């Protein structure tokens with residue numbers, strides 16, 4: 001691979017004897033990986049692929065998965081470059097925490113956090129770019145999250161609305177992306193010797209707002225996919241100098257993950273607690289990760305909780321549907337936005353000032369005199385008591401193509417979650433022996449045995 005000349009000069013100087021191995025790694029094949037979602041069933045096809053475990057992740061494997069497969073569409077697997085998996089492992093939230101993923105699209109780290117929050121607490125997942133937030137929404141939906149709010153905000157607006165609110169904040173910062181060069185050589189065209197410093201200026205702005213949102217005792221996890229010291233060690237050195245209330249926590253170093261390099265910043269030996277992932281030392285593309293605890297003491301007045309907002313008719317239609325389906329959801333605040341019913345995590349405070357992309361799980365839509373459940377509710381139904389009907393792979397292929405299909409005998413009438421290999425795949429409506437199709441029109445595709453192999 002033809003790396004930029006100034007890039008070569010810079011890393012020869014920084015890495016010394018190690019530089020040739022570092023440069024040689026750019027000509028090696030890209031490492032692919034995937035995570036399994038422990039909140040979903042494991043299909044036989046997944047088991048067959050889960051042979052080469054990523055040593056520092058409890059749920060990560062080397063290998064490639066297909067975006068058209070049942071497992072991917074049902075949120076049972078997520079394709080992720082192996083070094084990026086360290087971030088979710090280091091950030092690993094505790095149950096019931098309030099977590100913010102500030103730079104979140106397309107959702108690699110968000111889905112990782114969801115696997116560990118296990119539907120408890122609150123995840124606010126934010127993407128500033130309106131074009132990228134849709135992909136984040138799709139991935140959160142596939143993961144069946146009941147505890148997530150998706151925002152499309154600037155860090156400054158979020159900090160104004162939610163000061164001192166979060167137990168844990170992940171800043172997976174926009175960066176110069178040097179760790180992406182091997183996977184995506186086009187990324188090199190944005191690179192110039194000044195680019196890391198430009199990115200660092202933006203990262204300092206993002207971190208300045210982030211600090212305002214942390215609870216005393218809260219954790220900040222900062223990561224990049226670049227090797228540039230300006231955005232890595234020097235960013236954490238700046239943070240520690242500017243906010244002495246932060247303390248670095250050590251990150252376990254296994255499988256070729258190494259200490260960050262204090263000498264690439266201000267020499268503060270504490271910086272070695274952060275981690276570097278280099279492609280010549282481990283099986284991955286490259287990353288930098290730091291974990292810090294915040295000893296600030298700013299007291300923040302509790303935010304106002306959100307309240308149910310339903311008309312009497314909407315309340316009646318929802319109650320009728322829930323009764324018919326014997327549906328017992330975890331506590332959610334119910335609000336109708338237009339005809340759509342949302343279940344908002346109870347820990348989310350009033351958010352009128354924020355640009356919300358999705359206020360919580362979209363539970364369904366009020367039609368004239370009835371309630372129609374959503375695709376998102378089906379995908380969140382793994383542990384919910386809802387009528388379910390197992391279908392086989394041939395029927396699933398018909399389903400994702402938008403076709404109705406026939407049962408061999410009459411099924412229980414009404415809405416039912418269709419499952420394939422124990423994974424919920426969407427709603428169907430059983431009428432006699434026919435299953436009417438409620439797979440979202442925008443997601444339909446021509447599935448074959450070949451193009452859906454995991």
Ligand SMILES: C[S@@+](CC[C@H](N)C(=O)[O-])C[C@H]1O[C@@H](n2cnc3c(N)ncnc32)[C@H](O)[C@@H]1O
Nearest residue numbers: 103104105106107108109128129172173174206
């Ligand atoms: C490294 S990517 C995030 C990848 C994501 N965490 C994942 O694992 O899939 C960084 C993101 O930060 C967003 N971003 C760019 N400028 C930003 C800013 N000023 N504040 C917050 N986010 C920003 C980008 O749009 C991009 O989606």
